[in-house]
Amino acid sequence: xxxxxxxxxxxxxxxxxxxxxxxxxxxxxxxxxxxxxxxxxxxxxxxxxxxxxxxxxxxxxxxxxxxxxxxxxxxxxxxxxxxxxxxxxxxxxxxxxxxxxxxxxxxxxxxxxxxxxxxxxxxxxxxxxxxxxxxxxxxxxxxxxxxxxxxxxxxxxxxxxxxxxxxxxxxxxxxxxxxxxxxxxxxxxxxxxxxxxxxxxxxxxxxxxxxxxxxxxxxxxxxxxxxxxxxxxxxxxxxxxxxxxxxxxxxxxxxxxxxxxxxxxxxxxxxxxxxxxxxxxxxxxxxxxxxxxxxxxxxxxxxxxxxxxxxxxxxxxxxxxxxxxxxxxxxxxxxxxxxxxxxxxxxxxxxxxxxxxxxxxxxxxxxxxxxxxxxxxxxxxxxxxxxxxxxxxxxxxxxxxxxxxxxxxxxxxxxxxxxxxxxxxxxxxxxxxxxxxxxxxxxxxxxxxxxxxxxxxxxxxxxxxxxxxxxxxxxxxxxxxxxxxxxxxxxxxxxxxxxxxxxxxxxxxxxxxxxxxxxxxxxxxxxxxxxxxxxxxxxxxxxxxxxxxxxxxxxxxxxxxxxxxxxxxxxxxxxxxxxxxxxxxxxxxxxxxxxxxxxxxxxxxxxxxxxxxxxxxxxxxxxxxxxxxxxxxxxxxxxxxxxxxxxxxxxxxxxxxxxxxxxxxxxxxxxxxxxxxxxxxxxxxxxxxxxxxxxxxxxxxxxxxxxxxxxxxxxxxxxxxxxxxxxxxxxxxxxxxxxxxxxxxxxxxxxxxxxxxxxxxxxxxxxxxxxxxxxxxxxxxxxxxxxxxxxxxxxxxxxxxxxxxxxxxxxx
Numbered sequence: 001x002x003x004x005x006x007x008x009x010x011x012x013x014x015x016x017x018x019x020x021x022x023x024x025x026x027x028x029x030x031x032x033x034x035x036x037x038x039x040x041x042x043x044x045x046x047x048x049x050x051x052x053x054x055x056x057x058x059x060x061x062x063x064x065x066x067x068x069x070x071x072x073x074x075x076x077x078x079x080x081x082x083x084x085x086x087x088x089x090x091x092x093x094x095x096x097x098x099x100x101x102x103x104x105x106x107x108x109x110x111x112x113x114x115x116x117x118x119x120x121x122x123x124x125x126x127x128x129x130x131x132x133x134x135x136x137x138x139x140x141x142x143x144x145x146x147x148x149x150x151x152x153x154x155x156x157x158x159x160x161x162x163x164x165x166x167x168x169x170x171x172x173x174x175x176x177x178x179x180x181x182x183x184x185x186x187x188x189x190x191x192x193x194x195x196x197x198x199x200x201x202x203x204x205x206x207x208x209x210x211x212x213x214x215x216x217x218x219x220x221x222x223x224x225x226x227x228x229x230x231x232x233x234x235x236x237x238x239x240x241x242x243x244x245x246x247x248x249x250x251x252x253x254x255x256x257x258x259x260x261x262x263x264x265x266x267x268x269x270x271x272x273x274x275x276x277x278x279x280x281x282x283x284x285x286x287x288x289x290x291x292x293x294x295x296x297x298x299x300x301x302x303x304x305x306x307x308x309x310x311x312x313x314x315x316x317x318x319x320x321x322x323x324x325x326x327x328x329x330x331x332x333x334x335x336x337x338x339x340x341x342x343x344x345x346x347x348x349x350x351x352x353x354x355x356x357x358x359x360x361x362x363x364x365x366x367x368x369x370x371x372x373x374x375x376x377x378x379x380x381x382x383x384x385x386x387x388x389x390x391x392x393x394x395x396x397x398x399x400x401x402x403x404x405x406x407x408x409x410x411x412x413x414x415x416x417x418x419x420x421x422x423x424x425x426x427x428x429x430x431x432x433x434x435x436x437x438x439x440x441x442x443x444x445x446x447x448x449x450x451x452x453x454x455x456x457x458x459x460x461x462x463x464x465x466x467x468x469x470x471x472x473x474x475x476x477x478x479x480x481x482x483x484x485x486x487x488x489x490x491x492x493x494x495x496x497x498x499x500x501x502x503x504x505x506x507x508x509x510x511x512x513x514x515x516x517x518x519x520x521x522x523x524x525x526x527x528x529x530x531x532x533x534x535x536x537x538x539x540x541x542x543x544x545x546x547x548x549x550x551x552x553x554x555x556x557x558x559x560x561x562x563x564x565x566x567x568x569x570x571x572x573x574x575x576x577x578x579x580x581x582x583x584x585x586x587x588x589x590x591x592x593x594x595x596x597x598x599x600x601x602x603x604x605x606x607x608x609x610x611x612x613x614x615x616x617x618x619x620x621x622x623x624x625x626x627x628x629x630x631x632x633x634x635x636x637x638x639x640x641x642x643x644x645x646x647x648x649x650x651x652x653x654x655x656x657x658x659x660x661x662x663x664x665x666x667x668x669x670x671x672x673x674x675x676x677x678x679x680x681x682x683x684x685x686x687x688x689x690x691x692x693x694x695x696x697x698x699x700x701x702x703x704x705x706x707x708x709x710x711x712x713x714x715x716x717x718x719x720x721x722x723x724x725x726x727x728x729x730x731x732x733x734x735x736x737x738x739x740x741x742x743x744x745x746x747x748x749x750x751x752x753x754x755x756x757x758x759x760x761x762x763x764x765x766x767x768x769x770x771x772x773x774x775x776x777x778x779x780x781x782x783x784x785x786x787x788x789x790x791x792x793x794x795x796x797x798x799x800x801x802x803x804x805x806x807x808x809x810x811x812x
Contacts, residue, residue: 604641705802719754
């Protein structure tokens with residue numbers, strides 16, 4: 001950094017004197033001063049911290065550091081925005097090795113608060129001893145991106161002397177009763193995680209009840225799962241994300257099948273990453289590996305796991321270089337198997353030179369071999385959507401034979417499960433859980449051996465996919481755009497076509513720059529991953545509007561398969577259909593709407609739906625070119641909402657009107673926040689050239705809702721026993737944030753339906769937790785199982801996030 005700063009000073013002086021500096025290509029980095037990562041400054045408010053039980057949950061140290069929003073570039077001109085930042089910490093003052101934590105700063109000064117537990121975990125993980133003062137060195141590293149840490153610029157380090165303590169234990173408790181402890185997890189100084197045997201040796205009797213559980217620390221904080229149920233039965237060391245602040249008895253417990261590990265498991269809990277996982281303690285009678293041997297060919301087969309252990313089933317492929325096949329196994333055991341064909345008939349000889357699919361089953365003592373005939377097509381079918389997503393076509397060799405490498409576009413949906421089926425009916429899936437990188441042969445469609453796709457940047461899930469069945473690999477590249485490039489050079493981009501989810505096509509203006517119009521006669525289309533498409537009939541002449549042409553992948557710049565466009569035709573909207581691989585166009589309309597006078601109002605369950613509203617009740621959209629925004633500050637959200645706007649925007653704006661809802665909002669009938677709270681809501685409207693408007697909405701949570709005061713909310717009971725008329729309506733007994741409503745002397749016949757109504761609105765089936773064997777939720781409403789005179793107790797709890805939860809008990 002000294003060299004950089006000196007040179008920057010020289011540059012400033014030269015510019016001040018009116019001098020011109022030049023460079024040679026061998027020292028480009030020297031002349032990219034303003035484009036290098038910046039050096040941060042860093043400070044701490046505590047130079048020494050002693051960890052104790054009293055400060056485990058408190059902030060014990062605050063680090064302050066600076067960051068820059070100046071754009072940085074590499075020597076080839078690639079922009080990395082403001083770059084990436086990491087907080088690094090180590091016991092080594094030279095930082096030869098250090099732990100790194102990614103941080104997302106704002107320009108200027110930033111703070112990083114560290115709790116006693118966080119700092120204690122850091123110290124133990126780095127190797128510090130309990131009760132021994134140890135120097136921990138911190139610094140901020142600024143680099144181009146996560147792959148360039150070694151060339152990053154670091155702040156001067158700061159030192160905090162930390163005296164760690166032995167961390168309290170974590171207990172694994174029953175969902176029904178926090179006092180039923182299934183296991184006690186102690187800190188492991190080497191891993192920095194809590195570890196222990198689940199269930200504990202003295203809790204074997206509780207094993208059959210250990211299906212649902214929580215983690216609890218010594219301060220009583222309960223940790224539950226973030227997605228209702230997490231079921232760890234699909235592999236060894238499967239981990240799940242945790243969330244703190246759960247309550248025993250809610251639906252965010254963890255789930256464990258007692259049948260998958262009769263000898264218990266080693267369970268671990270990481271407070272640093274908020275994850276938990278497990279390692280099985282039992283063993284399998286079958287070997288970890290099996291290898292097929294045929295002549296000179298040896299192929300290790302994929303081991304099919306059952307609850308993380310070898311199941312005795314192995315799958316794979318081999319090319320026969322001899323007429324017979326045998327199998328080798330890891331360990332000392334040997335197994336005799338009968339080699340049969342797909343119909344179960346004994347195979348007397350293999351066809352030398354042919355490819356075979358193998359399913360070795362040591363349980364049934366059979367090895368099933370099928371001739372692997374490579375198909376020309378591979379159909380990708382969604383298990384979730386219940387339909388084929390795409391038909392991919394294989395590359396061919398010089399003789400025109402399929403190679404088994406399939407390519408094409410697939411329109412996945414978020415978190416799709418799918419199987420791949422070739423033209424011979426062979427299914428390709430995974431056999432040990434979800435895997436985005438490899439796949440093997442399976443015999444059934446829709447079983448648990450499905451592939452799994454998680455969306456990246458492609459909002460719509462559109463991907464360019466490549467499946468290689470010979471190497472059991474697949475990959476997808478998210479696709480959001482096509483570039484239209486010059487025939488002479490792919491660096492000359494005439495237009496960028498963006499994917500339109502409504503039409504299922506890539507669309508954009510061609511040419512985008514009038515100066516290149518006269519040279520835009522010949523072009524190709526290219527994906528971000530470099531796959532190039534040209535025309536299938538050498539030259540395609542644009543002799544009419546909406547004329548379409550077939551595209552073919554794998555073209556090269558400069559060959560004769562470019563497309564052709566007559567420059568005399570006015571600017572057009574060009575469109576590419578990724579399914580049929582054709583392109584067409586239409587003349588661009590220039591009827592952009594002016595939205596500067598549009599007013600917009602947010603409406604919904606929390607603030608009223610306001611069918612009758614005046615423009616002055618809303619917010620007038622602010623214009624920035626063709627982009628208009630309306631910002632709603634401090635909006636309290638617990639339920640559904642939408643927007644109303646004045647002409648020329650759509651009168652009602654619901655979830656289907658928005659191209660994007662952002663990360664914190666979801667479609668739930670209307671729009672709804674993922675978590676209740678106080679939000680800043682930003683609506684963006686873009687006036688398009690064709691006269692349409694593209695809307696997006698984004699919600700940023702700025703705070704929690706206050707707990708509700710229900711003391712003046714009167715609630716009554718009604719049902720089939722009284723013609724659904726509210727009776728016994730009264731205000732609650734109040735105890736802090738607990739509100740209790742009591743309904744006595746309610747006479748009901750067996751199966752009588754009922755619920756509660758009043759200022760709290762309707763509270764009934766599905767909206768409360770039933771804590772009584774006398775009440776059923778099997779019908780359309782709550783109902784009593786027996787005739788009699790009942791006392792019902794409805795307890796409403798006002799939660800700290802502004803929500804209300806309900807529980808019901810009953811006596812007769």
